[in-house]
Amino acid sequence: MGKTKSKILVGLLALLLCVPAAAFAADTVVSADWLQANLSKVATVDIRKVEDYNAGHVPGAINVFYGVWAIQKAGLLNELPADDDLRDSLSAAGIEPTTTVVVVGSTANMAEKANNTRVGWTLKYAGVGSVAVLDGGMEKWVAAGKPVSKDAVKPKAKPYRGAFNKAVLASKAYILSSIGKAAIVDVREPDFYSGAKKLDFVARPGHLKGAVNLPTAAAYNDDGTFKPMADLEAMAKKAVGDDKGKEIIVYCDSGRVASIWWYLLSQSMGYTNVKLYDGSAQDFAKDPSVPLEP
Amino acid sequence: MKRPSNNLSLCGECHPEIAANYKKSLHYTTIGQRNRVIRRMSADEAKIFDEKVFETSCRSCHASCGDCHVKSPAIGGVSLGLISKHKFVRKDEGKTCAYCHGGRVYPEYTGEYGGNADVHYQKGMMCMDCHTMDELHGDGKAYQLKEEVRDRPRCTDCHEPGRENKLTARVGHLKHSENASCYACHSAGEYRQCFNCHGGHSEAKPGFYIGTSPRNHREITTLRIIPTVRDTFKPAGIQQANFDALPNYWDSPIHNIRKRTERTRNCDVCHEDRKGFLTMETLLKGSSRVNLELIKKPKPIPVSQ
Numbered sequence: 318m319g320k321t322k323s324k325i326l327v328g329l330l331a332l333l334l335c336v337p338a339a340a341f342a343a344d345t346v347v348s349a350d351w352l353q354a355n356l357s358k359v360a361t362v363d364i365r366k367v368e369d370y371n372a373g374h375v376p377g378a379i380n381v382f383y384g385v386w387a388i389q390k391a392g393l394l395n396e397l398p399a400d401d402d403l404r405d406s407l408s409a410a411g412i413e414p415t416t417t418v419v420v421v422g423s424t425a426n427m428a429e430k431a432n433n434t435r436v437g438w439t440l441k442y443a444g445v446g447s448v449a450v451l452d453g454g455m456e457k458w459v460a461a462g463k464p465v466s467k468d469a470v471k472p473k474a475k476p477y478r479g480a481f482n483k484a485v486l487a488s489k490a491y492i493l494s495s496i497g498k499a500a501i502v503d504v505r506e507p508d509f510y511s512g513a514k515k516l517d518f519v520a521r522p523g524h525l526k527g528a529v530n531l532p533t534a535a536a537y538n539d540d541g542t543f544k545p546m547a548d549l550e551a552m553a554k555k556a557v558g559d560d561k562g563k564e565i566i567v568y569c570d571s572g573r574v575a576s577i578w579w580y581l582l583s584q585s586m587g588y589t590n591v592k593l594y595d596g597s598a599q600d601f602a603k604d605p606s607v608p609l610e611p
Numbered sequence: 612m613k614r615p616s617n618n619l620s621l622c623g624e625c626h627p628e629i630a631a632n633y634k635k636s637l638h639y640t641t642i643g644q645r646n647r648v649i650r651r652m653s654a655d656e657a658k659i660f661d662e663k664v665f666e667t668s669c670r671s672c673h674a675s676c677g678d679c680h681v682k683s684p685a686i687g688g689v690s691l692g693l694i695s696k697h698k699f700v701r702k703d704e705g706k707t708c709a710y711c712h713g714g715r716v717y718p719e720y721t722g723e724y725g726g727n728a729d730v731h732y733q734k735g736m737m738c739m740d741c742h743t744m745d746e747l748h749g750d751g752k753a754y755q756l757k758e759e760v761r762d763r764p765r766c767t768d769c770h771e772p773g774r775e776n777k778l779t780a781r782v783g784h785l786k787h788s789e790n791a792s793c794y795a796c797h798s799a800g801e802y803r804q805c806f807n808c809h810g811g812h813s814e815a816k817p818g819f820y821i822g823t824s825p826r827n828h829r830e831i832t833t834l835r836i837i838p839t840v841r842d843t844f845k846p847a848g849i850q851q852a853n854f855d856a857l858p859n860y861w862d863s864p865i866h867n868i869r870k871r872t873e874r875t876r877n878c879d880v881c882h883e884d885r886k887g888f889l890t891m892e893t894l895l896k897g898s899s900r901v902n903l904e905l906i907k908k909p910k911p912i913p914v915s916q
Contacts, residue, residue: 366721367735368705385733389725398727402871409734469735 343417343449345437345584346543349461352419352451360412364422364436365455373465375421375451375458379472381410383422383432386439387573393596394518394571395435400481403443407477412440414479417447424454424541427534431573434580438593441584442486444479448584453542460540485583487566487592489600492525493607499564500557501528504578505598509570512611516570520602523609525568531556533569533577543581550586553578561588568594568601616677616699629748633676636749643756644669647861648839653852656844663847674711679747683710704738720866727799729868758826766793766868783875792832795821796874798865800887804836821881822889822905824862831907834889835863841897859898860889860905881909 343359344351352361352375361378363370370380385406390396397403412418420436423429433450440448451458459465492501503524508514510530512522524530535552538544557565565588569575572595583591594600601607615621619639623630637643645665649657678684680699683691683706691710694700700707709717722728731740739747741764754760772788775781787796800819820834837859841851874880874887881888889906 366705367732367737368703370735371737380735382728382733384722384728388722388727399871402727402869405870406733471735 343419343447345449345580346452346546347419347449348452349458349463352421352458353463359417359419359449360410361419361421362410362412362436363455364420364432369423369455371467371469373459373467374455376464376466376468377470378421378466379410379470381406383436386436387432393599395573396595397439397442397486403439404477407443407445407479409472409474411472411475412445412477413475414444414446414477416445417449418445419449419451421451421458422454424456424537427574429454430537430541431533431577435573435576437580437584438485438576442482443477444481450580453540456541484590485579485592487568487594489594489596489604491592492566492568492594493601495564495566496526499566499592501525502531502557502565502567502575502578503528504531504533504567504569504575506532506534512609515598519570519598521605521609523602523611524598525601526608526610528568528610529556531567531578533574536577536581546585549581553582553586553588557582557588561586562590563588564590564592566592566594568597570597571599572597614675614677616681617675619676622676630676632745632749632751634749635751635753636747637754637757637760638674638679638747638749640753641669641674643754646755647837648857650856651839651851651854652849656849656852659847659849660844664844664849678711679707686711702739708738716866722867724867725800727867727869729799729866730870731868790830792824792830792862794833794863794865794868795831797868797870797872798833799867799869799872800865804838819887820860820889820893821887821907822860823907825858825860825901825905826862828904830862831909832862833865834860834905835865836895837861840895855900857899858901858905859895860902878912882912885909 343355347355352359356375356377361375363374363378363380364383364386365374365380366382367380370378370382374380385398386403387395388398398406418440420433420440422433422436424433433454437448437450453460487495495501503510505524507530509516509522510524510528510532512524515522531552536543536549543549557563565582567575567579567582572593575593575595575597579591579593582588602609612618612621619630619634633639645661649660652660674684680694680701681697682693694703694706705717718724720729720732722732727733743762743764745762746760746764750760750762757763772784773781775784783796798819820836821831822834824830824832824834837857839851839859841854844851880886885908888909889902891906894902894906
């Protein structure tokens with residue numbers, strides 16, 4: 318073999334070693350049956366509290382509870398941790414950019430449901446390539462008669478070297494400057510969108526100028542699973558249209574529940590430019606200079 | 612027998628060593644609660660305190676075998692009921708520990724009071740991963756205060772100084788090892804003071820405080836407010852003749868540890884801004900005069916360093 322061919326082969330080999338292995342292809346919302354069949358191919362991350370994880374979890378699942386992924390900071394309830402802390406948490410969990418992560422949480426109430434997609438959003442923010450959530454959460458897993466383990470799994474730590482994707486995050490300044498340009502989506506229930514009701518921690522009722530309403534509760538069946546994707550797509554189309562490249566910014570009261578429609582729009586329906594404003598109404602409503610509409 | 616799990620002798624029939632030790636433990640005697648405050652009182656007042664306050668208040672909730680292994684203790688007359696039907700529970704820290712330590716320590720540990728959760732909780736560690744059974748059941752000695760117990764968890768049991776990966780961490784630890792507790796830098800906050808829930812004694816709503824340790828004046832550490840004010844025991848006829856003998860702040864092992872905090876990220880937070888440090892302005896009004904000894908002003912770092 319000539320020197321030139323050898324150099325080409327060495328070069329190709331080096332190139333192959335540098336390219337990360339492709340993530341295992343998973344849907345973005347997976348069923349209990351699917352997860353059970355693919356447990357060995359994915360990293361199952363249980364985001365419930367340590368006590369709940371210890372009481373019983375999907376076999377092989379590691380525990381990285383919700384409070385690791387979203388923290389209370391500067392008077393706001395659901396903020397991203399610092400990038401270096403997030404990188405540490407991913408490293409400790411042994412998650413790599415190429416890992417296929419299935420998020421398993423509870424679906425006992427709307428906040429718990431939203432925890433699943435909010436962690437999904439955070440993983441995408443951190444640059445994890447393939448993320449899925451378990452449809453119906455742990456409750457569905459148990460109801461389906463799937464095996465439950467009490468053996469805590471200690472993840473094998475690896476340095477996380479993913480590139481963060483900050484395009485999924487919108488700041489207050491950004492969303493205010495996008496009014497009239499992007500589709501602003503208020504995912505709260507109609508009474509909260511209209512300002513007839515408000516939560517205590519939100520300073521003023523009402524929604525941002527021009528925001529459309531896409532309520533979150535409508536996305537779920539009674540058992541905590543998502544409604545059929547065709548139904549969800551019809552709801553989304555009615556609110557934001559079907560231009561998949563259009564910029565969309567979602568918000569709610571504290572930046573948690575909005576992640577549900579962020580997740581569905583961007584991960585499941587193919588809208589390519591969707592941002593989540595994690596400060597949400599808790600942030601903008603305390604600024605008296607921000608006009609709110611009923 | 613009514614409430615058999617409250618009967619130490621009955622449990623001791625099968626668990627004699629544990630029962631014998633437990634009878635002398637701080638969890639059972641709660642004597643630490645008394646000794647933490649008794650120096651504020653004259654001899655006559657101390658007698659009244661022991662009869663009217665300690666027995667009816669401090670001792671009322673702590674702590675039979677069943678209070679940890681079967682049911683929630685009745686605190687203020689309210690019990691949360693059985694832990695797991697009528698089964699004895701060996702440990703289930705979210706209940707067995709959190710029923711009593713759920714006002715501050717446990718939610719602080721799990722992050723429910725804001726900020727991040729304690730990094731040890733994040734890694735799946737629960738109370739008894741650090742606190743031993745001997746610590747909870749007692750080792751047979753009748754301690755008067757928890758600080759007398761030698762076998763308590765220490766950060767350095769697991770985190771050996773000098774083995775840090777980063778030079779900045781190694782230097783930071785070396786510089787502060789003689790004059791700052793681990794908590795002083797690694798407590799992330801926010802933690803909750805008694806006053807955050809119990810109003811009435813003071814208008815102050817303090818949060819996170821750092822100052823000189825009342826037990827070791829060479830060390831700065833995190834301080835927790837002790838909500839004893841001059842008229843706390845007035846209803847029992849106690850004036851606290853020696854109120855100023857003790858401070859209103861005790862060094863506190865905050866259960867909200869993070870690798871990084873704003874103080875580990877930036878020296879100026881302490882050395883220039885003095886953020887979170889106890890000051891004359893934030894001192895509780897009308898509180899004990901010895902509190903003044905706890906105010907610490909870190910010096911600016913010389914430019915040459």
